[in-house]
Amino acid sequence: MTVARESTQEARIPIADGREVRRSIRPMIGADLPALVRASLILVVATGIGLLGPIVLGRIIDLTTSGRADLLLPHAVAFFAVVLVGAGLTGVGQVKLSQVGEVILERLRNGLLGQALSVPLTRLERAGVGDLVSRMTSDINSLTRVIRNALPECALAALEIGLLFIGLLLISPWFALALLVGMVPVVLGGRWYLRHAPPRYDEERRRVGTLMGRVQEFATGWRTVRAYGFREEANASVQAGADGIYDAVMAATRARNALRPAVIAGQTLALIGTLMIGTVLVEDGSLTLGLVTAAALYQLRLIKPVSVLLELMDDLQSASASYRRVLGVRSVARAPRPAEACPKDASLDIRSLNFRFHEQDPRVLSDIDLSVAPGEHLAVVGPSGAGKTTLGKLIAGMEVPTSGSLLLGGTALDALGDSLPQQVVMLTQEAHVFSGTLAEDLRLARPDADDPALWRVLEQVGAAAWVRALPAELDEPVGSGHRRLTPVQEQQIALARLLLLDPKVVVLDEAIAAMGPSVASRMESRLDAALRGRTVIAITHRLDAAARADRIAVIVDGRLRELGRHDELIGSDGLYARLWARHESVSG
Incomplete structure (x- = not known):
């Protein structure tokens, strides 16, 4: 784009x-x-x-x-x-x-x-x-x-x-x-x-x-x-x-x-x-x-x-x-825009991407060149304020680059019009449950989903057990004025909605950071299985989660400093290798 x-x-x-x-x-x-x-x-x-x-x-x-x-x-x-x-x-x-x-x-x-x-x-x-x-x-x-x-x-x-x-x-x-x-x-x-x-x-x-x-x-x-x-x-x-x-x-x-x-x-x-x-x-x-x-x-x-x-x-x-x-x-407000083209696959191609919030501000991202293959799982790591979240917002179409191009399946994001939110979804750790029944909340992502489809996605995110324990199960009223869900349960509902939407590309920005280590580990395993076949951009500070990705991108000061597989990066003397060594010493 x-x-x-x-x-x-x-x-x-x-x-x-x-x-x-x-x-x-x-x-x-x-x-x-x-x-x-x-x-x-x-x-x-x-x-x-x-x-x-x-x-x-x-x-x-x-x-x-x-x-x-x-x-x-x-x-x-x-x-x-x-x-x-x-x-x-x-x-x-x-x-x-x-x-x-x-x-x-x-x-x-x-x-x-x-x-x-x-x-x-x-x-x-x-x-x-x-x-x-x-x-x-x-x-x-x-x-x-x-x-x-x-x-x-x-x-x-x-x-x-x-x-x-x-x-x-x-x-x-x-x-x-x-x-x-x-x-x-x-x-x-x-x-x-x-x-x-x-x-x-x-x-x-x-x-x-x-x-x-x-x-x-x-x-x-x-x-x-x-x-x-x-x-x-x-x-x-x-x-x-x-x-x-x-x-x-x-x-x-x-x-x-x-x-x-x-x-x-x-x-x-x-x-x-x-x-x-x-x-x-x-x-x-x-x-x-x-x-x-x-x-x-x-x-x-x-x-x-x-x-x-x-x-x-x-x-x-x-x-x-x-x-x-x-x-x-x-x-x-964004005017309704019909899609001008359809992406041929779930690949991402980013070239010479630059971004700043205002003309007088310094760049948040500079000269980003990155290609992600269809179905690839890319982890994005780096220090706080490095520009990781901004990169995720650009990929999801929530921000517009200052210059450069960003293509999904060979199609500029701009040409996707109002179909973009169904093609690329960004999920953060801030989940929200809307007032209504649990089924209605889930069907916000796909109104025609039947009950078996809802139970499938709930099973995939590990929420089926506690939903079955509710007095009315899928018909249980939740949200403001009704049953209050825990932060973990809210995040599971958000993840279930994501699976119902079935996007080509998923951007996870610390999506399970609010969960405890043991719960997060189980959820990551479930997500890996549920998102298999989709292109995933996982923005995370947890190096053990990044290590399971197909490749890892290291962003520092708005620039892509390192890119490669986990075993390649820890074999070098770069920033990721030093961060991994520190992680290992703390874990040990």
Whole structure:
């Protein structure tokens, strides 16, 4: 796989910009656009009917002043009918809009989960798990709150403002002009708010993600924190994160509070202008008192939707920041890639392989040239930090080389697309058992595996005996909230999943290091038999395990220093021979 590694100036998961947000809206709505249009039309009709109320009320005033009391009852009935029908249609429209919102929310959640699972592991490690977790929890919760509550109210408020303006324009263009004059301070204040508020909300969400990452790290490693007396430092770090969130929230609040006086000034200015214009128009006979009353009621009615938009602006900006953070996951998630070619066998061919994490960093691996035959068992040894694990990640496709080529069966790893995880599997000593039955956990590797296939792999890894001793055997619930397995049992389940997956190449990175010497020795014998015929790259510090391999590669300071069979290497005066001599003296 010949590549030019993409430069990463920032390890943090990015935040989508405005263009990405606009591009995402149509696919997010998808097939629900007709339902969204229907709900919007219902709200438009409901708001239009509601605007008839002030007109009818103004007509009642005109009838009263003109002495036409005989027509008051029909107009009063019409007024109450307008109020009831408008309220009923408004409720129906909001329900319909909320139903569409729930469908969109479900699509958003499912999409984010798929994207989160497609984020490259190494990118996730550098960015911090807390950032991704906060996007899947607090950011999604923020969006849920807005889509369920704030968005329908904002849509209704925006419709009401637009139709009220049309109503004022129909009564008299002068009233619409008064409204436009009153909107000047609102627009100026809104422009300032929209320029200064979004970065502050972005910073608030980012700090929430940072704090969640810290809390998760300290919770996971709490025993270590307590053992080494780091509790005060941990508490101080969490407190600093919480203080940072408070500062960001206050900065966003100050931006919102700066908008409020502009809105109040605009509303007051528009209402004063309407009353002054109405007085003049009534005196010269251009309008009746009833129509001026209706215009004044329209102006007063504007206070509620404008106030709603103001009160919900905080939620809208927070949701906007959350949505851009959710979309940002998409930019680092691996897009589905079909396989372009199929490897002819399980051989590995590595040529001039170099790797560094960042452009300014020194190389972790330098000029690695290595060929592994199909079915060969290669042990990789060397001091800590030599680059052994990084080599394993490159072979498994979890990292991308800075330069050089890496071929599986004559095919570049890049050309394997999404089939690569089924072709090459890397197993570390960190095993995880998922919540569910033991059979469900095993079938994560192969959903169509029947019970006899499960028992076969359990027998191969030495787990069949203790599984048969469980009350429900394969149907026993395990994982969080259920039966807790020992670290050895968890690793056996992980190894059984590997055998079910049946990959061409297996990378074992200290996969049985957590087991005791006697258990590890028995497991190695079982693995040797179970993995026979597959290409195995075993990264290990145990020289007695390395000695059983077909060949041994010695990595020192990121370079391949020695390569050969055990008997060849101990016959030289190289590093492996010295390490073996030390091993023999300790064992003896």
